[in-house]
Amino acid sequence: MTQSVVVQVGQCGNQVGCRFWDLALREHAHVNKKGMYDEALRSFFRNVDSRESDGGACAVGGRIQHLKARAVLVDMEEGVVNEILQGPLREMFDSTQLLTDVSGSGNNWAVGHMTYGSAYREQIVDKLRKAAEHCDCLQCFFIIHSMGGGTGSGLGTKVLSLLEEEFPEVCRIVSSIYPSAEDDVVTSPYNSVLAMRELTEHADCVLPSLVDIVNKIKQMSHAGRPGSVIRRDSTLISGQGGLSGAEKPFDAMNNIVANLLLNITSSARFDGSLNMDLNEIAMNLVPFPRLHYLVPSLTPLYTLADVSVPTRRLDQMFSDSFSKDHQLIRADPKRGLYLACALMVRGNVHVSDLRRNIERMKPSLPFVSWNQEGWKTGLCSVPPVGHSHSLLALANNTCVMSTFMELRERFTKLYRKKAHLHHYLHVEGMEQSMFSEAVGSLSSLIEEYYLLDATKGRLVPDAPRLRIAR
Numbered sequence: 001m002t003q004s005v006v007v008q009v010g011q012c013g014n015q016v017g018c019r020f021w022d023l024a025l026r027e028h029a030h031v032n033k034k035g036m037y038d039e040a041l042r043s044f045f046r047n048v049d050s051r052e053s054d055g056g057a058c059a060v061g062g063r064i065q066h067l068k069a070r071a072v073l074v075d076m077e078e079g080v081v082n083e084i085l086q087g088p089l090r091e092m093f094d095s096t097q098l099l100t101d102v103s104g105s106g107n108n109w110a111v112g113h114m115t116y117g118s119a120y121r122e123q124i125v126d127k128l129r130k131a132a133e134h135c136d137c138l139q140c141f142f143i144i145h146s147m148g149g150g151t152g153s154g155l156g157t158k159v160l161s162l163l164e165e166e167f168p169e170v171c172r173i174v175s176s177i178y179p180s181a182e183d184d185v186v187t188s189p190y191n192s193v194l195a196m197r198e199l200t201e202h203a204d205c206v207l208p209s210l211v212d213i214v215n216k217i218k219q220m221s222h223a224g225r226p227g228s229v230i231r232r233d234s235t236l237i238s239g240q241g242g243l244s245g246a247e248k249p250f251d252a253m254n255n256i257v258a259n260l261l262l263n264i265t266s267s268a269r270f271d272g273s274l275n276m277d278l279n280e281i282a283m284n285l286v287p288f289p290r291l292h293y294l295v296p297s298l299t300p301l302y303t304l305a306d307v308s309v310p311t312r313r314l315d316q317m318f319s320d321s322f323s324k325d326h327q328l329i330r331a332d333p334k335r336g337l338y339l340a341c342a343l344m345v346r347g348n349v350h351v352s353d354l355r356r357n358i359e360r361m362k363p364s365l366p367f368v369s370w371n372q373e374g375w376k377t378g379l380c381s382v383p384p385v386g387h388s389h390s391l392l393a394l395a396n397n398t399c400v401m402s403t404f405m406e407l408r409e410r411f412t413k414l415y416r417k418k419a420h421l422h423h424y425l426h427v428e429g430m431e432q433s434m435f436s437e438a439v440g441s442l443s444s445l446i447e448e449y450y451l452l453d454a455t456k457g458r459l460v461p462d463a464p465r466l467r468i469a470r
Contacts, residue, residue, distance in 0.1 A: 001039040001042060001043055001137070001268075002043065002135075002137045002138070002139035002140075002268065002277075002278075003042065003043055003044070003070060003134075003135035003136065003137060003138055003139065004043065004044060004070065004138070004139055004140040004141070004142060004265065004268060004278065005070045005071065005072065005128075005131045005132065005135065005138065005140075005141050005142070006020070006044070006069070006070065006071045006072075006141075006142045006144065006261075007071070007072045007074070007128070007141055007142065007143045007144070007159055007163075008071060008072070008073050008074065008144050008145075009074045009075070009143065009144070009145040009151060009152055009155055009156035009159055010074075010075055010076075010112075010145050010146055010149055010150075010151035010152030010153075010155070010156060011075060011077065011079070011080050011146075011149065011151070011152070012144075012145065012146035012149065012152050012177055012250070012254075013074075013075075013143075013144040013145040013146065013152055013156065014073055014075055014080045014081060014084065015080055015250065015251075015254050016144050016175070016177070016254045016257045016258055016261075017071065017073070017144050017258075018080075018084050018087075018089060019251075019254045019255055019257075019258035020144075020258040020261045020262065021069050021071070021089055021092055022088075022089060022258075023258055023259065023262055023384075023385075024044060024262060024265075024269070025067075026385050027262065027269075027382065027384065027385055028040060028041055028045075028269070030385050031270070031382055035063060035064050036061065036062070036063060036064065037058060037059075037060055037061065037062055037063065037064050037065075038060060038061070039060055040269050040270050040271075041064075041067070041269075042060055043265075043268045043269050044069065044070050044265065044268075044269060045067045045068065045069060045070065046067070046068040046069075046070060046134055047062070047064055047065055047066070047067060047068075048065060048066045048067075048068050049065045049066070066091060067091075067092065068092060068093070068094065068097075069092045069093060069097075070131060070134065070135070071092075071093065071097055071131070072097055072099070072124075072127045072128060072131050073093060073097055073098050073099070073100075074099045074100075074120075074124065074151075074155065074159065075099075075100050075101075075151060076100070076101040076103065076104050076105050076112065076116055076150075076151045076155065077100070077101070077102065077103075077104040077151070078100045078101075078102055081098060081100050082100075085098075096127065096130055097127065097131065099120060099123055099124060099127060101116065101120075104150070104151065105149065105150025105151040105154055105155065106150055106423075107148075107149050107150045107185045107187055107188070107191065108150040108154070108187065108191070108423055108424060108427070109150060109153045109154040109190060109191040109194040109195060109424070110154065110194075110424045110427035110429075110430040111150050111154060111427055112150045112151045112152075112153060112154020112155035112156070112158070113153075113154035113155060113157060113158045113194070113198075114154070114427050114428060114429040114430055115427060115428070116151070116154070116155050116158075117154070117155055117158035118429075120155075121158075121162065124158075124159060124162060125162055125166060128159075128162070128163065128166060128167075129166065132167065132170075138167070138170055139170070139171065139268070139277075139278055139279060140170065140171040140172075140173055140268075140278045140279070141163050141167070141170055141171070141172050141173070142173050142174075142175065142261065142265075143156060143159060143160055143163070143172065143173070143174045143175070143203075144174075144175045144257070144261070145157075145174070145175075145176060145177070146176070146177040146178075146179070147176050147177065147178045147179060147188070147191060147192040147195050147196075148177075148178070148179030148183055148185050148188035148191055148192060149185060149188075149191065150191065152177075153191040153192065153194065153195035154191070154194075154195070156195070157195045157198035157199065157202070158198075160172060160174065160198060160199070160202045160203060161198060161201075161202045163202075164202045171204050171205075171278060171279050171281075171282055172202070172203050172204045172205075173203075173204060173205045173206075173207070173264075173278070173281070173282075174199060174203045174205065174206045174207065175207045175209070175257055175260065175261060176195075176199065176206055176207065176208050176209070177209050177210075177211060177253065177257060178192060178208055178209065178210050178211065178329070178403065178407070179192060179211055180210060180211045180212035181212075181406070181410065182212070183211070186414075186419075186420065187414075187420050187423070189407060189410040189411040189413075189414055190411065190414060190415075190420070190424065190435070192407055192411070193407060193408065193411045193435075193438045193439055193442055194434065194435070194438045196404070196407070196438065196441065196442050196445075197437065197438040197441040197442070200290055200441055200442075200445055201441075203292060204282040204286070204292060205281055205282050205285070205286065205292050205294055206292060206293045206294070207260065207264075207294055207296050207328075207394070208293055208295070208296075208328070208329050208400070208403065209253075209256065209257050209260070209296065209328040209329065210328065210329045210330060210403070211250070211253055212330075213253070213256065213328050213329070213330075214252045214253050214256070256298065256301065256328065257328075259298060259384065259390075260296055260298055260328065260392065262384060263298065263344055263346065263384075263390060263391075263392035264278075264281075264344060264392060264394075265278070266344065266346050266378075266380040266382065267344065267378045267380050270380050270381065270382040271380075271381060271382075272378065272379045272380035272381050272382075273350075273351060273379045273381065274351060274354075274377060274378055274379035275378060275379075275380070276342070276344060276376065276377070276378030280376060281294075281342060281376070281394065284340060284342065284374075284376040285339075285340040285341070285342055285376060285394060285396045286340075286396065287339055287340065287371065287396075288339075288448070290445060290448065291339065291396065291445075291448060291449065291452075292396075293396075293400045294342075294394040294395065294396055295327055295328075295329060295331060295333060295394070295395045295396075295397050295399065295400050296327070296328045296392065296393070296394055296395075297320075297321045297322070297323075297326040297327045297328065297333075297392070297393045297395070298321075298326060298328065298390070298391075298392055298393075299317050299320040299321050299326050299390065299391050300317075300387060300390065301326060314349065314353055314357075314389065315357060315360070317389060317391050318343075318357040318360075318361060318391065319361070320391075321343070321391050321392075321393040322334065322361060322364075322365065322393065329400065329403050330402070330403065331397075331399040331400060331402055331403060332399060333365075333395050333397045333399050334364065334365065334366070335399060336366075336397040336398040336399030336400075336401075336453060336456075337366050337367070337368060337397065337398045337452055337453050337455070337456045338365055338366060338367045338368065338374065338395060338396070338397050339367075339368055339371060339374065339396040339397065339398075339452070340371060340374035340375075340376070340395075340396045341365075341374065341375055341376070341393065341394070341395045341396070341397075342375070342376040342377070342378070342393070342394040342395075343358070343375070343376075343377050343378070343391065343392075343393055344377075344378045344380070344391070344392040344393075344394070345377070345378065345379050345380070345389070345390075345391050346380045346381075346382060346383045346384060346389060346390045346391070347380075347381070347383035347387070347388055347389035347390065348381065348383075348388070348389075349379060349389060351379065354377055354379065358375055358377075366456055368452070368455070369455075398449045398450075398452050398453035400449065401445075401446050401449035401450060401453070404442060404445060404446050404449075405446055407442070408439060408442055408443065408446065411439055411442075412439070415435060415439070421435075
């Protein structure tokens with residue numbers, strides 16, 4: 001079995017990461033009734049014997065002693081990390097995994113990337129190496145961060161480039177939370193576009209999610225039908241994710257992204273009839289290195305309060321995963337062009353169900369002519385707690401360019417007036433040319449998607465196979 005390390009950067013990254021660990025523990029506890037440290041737990045957790053002075057790890061097959069998350073937590077403010085350390089997950093982390101400051105990045109990408117990136121470079125690398133040394137077969141780094149703030153966007157992308165330097169052979173999958181157009185951080189378009197250049201250059205896969213997906217879901221669930229109220233312990237709203245106090249404004253969003261990570265890691269954590277290796281995601285879904293932004297859709301996104309409402313049939317779940325209502329960004333994949341697609345199914349689903357639904361959906365999904373069979377599938381037998389099935393679809397689809405075009409438009413509105421630039425330019429190492437280079441990189445990315453999308457009208461069916469004379 002392989003192991004993966006989760007790197008949580010900034011307030012958002014740490015809140016989502018905390019929620020992921022909370023839900024992952026629930027899933028393993030639901031399956032692992034005997035309290036044994038097995039291969040499934042080993043993929044994301046260490047079992048440490050506190051009786052040993054060096055905190056040595058226990059062998060697989062023994063009793064669970066003290067589980068430690070394979071994680072590195074970085075934030076330039078202490079608040080969220082301190083809250084985690086005072087909450088129910090406090091035993092999951094120790095000082096070798098934590099790096100905090102007190103002043104924060106002031107919603108400034110340059111402060112996070114340049115100032116803190118330089119000041120804490122050695123400490124970050126040291127913590128990443130220690131986390132890697134605890135793994136026998138390190139397969140993947142998951143980076144969780146937001147794009148709108150300073151630490152998440154700036155230091156988060158600095159950590160990403162450090163991972164490429166230190167561990168060039170290890171897959172880097174990034175979960176990025178993009179700000180909505182109504183974001184209260186005025187400089188979030190600057191931070192997002194500056195971060196986008198780094199993601200395009202240094203990530204293997206990026207899973208973008210939009211903050212305003214929660215509002216869309218709430219509108220869908222309050223459509224006036226009987227039983228259409230979201231249940232309290234559903235995927236969308238389910239506790240505080242290991243944090244104390246009342247529910248916070250972004251708890252619902254954090255839950256959705258945490259569930260996205262639970263689904264993408266399910267094959268690494270549990271057995272299944274068709275396990276998908278994490279390396280296979282980038283290998284099969286990214287035909288062009290820069291076009292590695294995968295549109296995620298998750299079903300079910302929430303559970304309705306009325307238990308008498310019949311559960312969605314399996315076929316309906318597949319249909320939902322290709323509908324714009326279940327995408328975690330604002331995009332309609334059926335209007336774009338598919339380069340490749342992965343389906344990660346959890347629950348008691350047979351390979352025949354998977355194949356039948358792919359064949360059923362295929363005619364309505366426009367794929368590039370040279371990759372008509374560009375499907376990657378995974379089946380995990382363990383469903384999420386509280387559900388009988390779940391499905392995560394990851395689509396490499398040109399529809400993602402609409403999100404990037406909207407981001408570029410918001411950036412241009414600010415940059416045309418040179419608004420707030422002085423906050424960035426006074427940071428040592430930051431130059432104005434970096435803004436034009438970043439937006440140039442984004443425009444180039446949009447152009448690449450556009451050129452591919454333009455081939456959609458010229459799709460031709462495969463030529464008939466030659467018949468062999470007998």
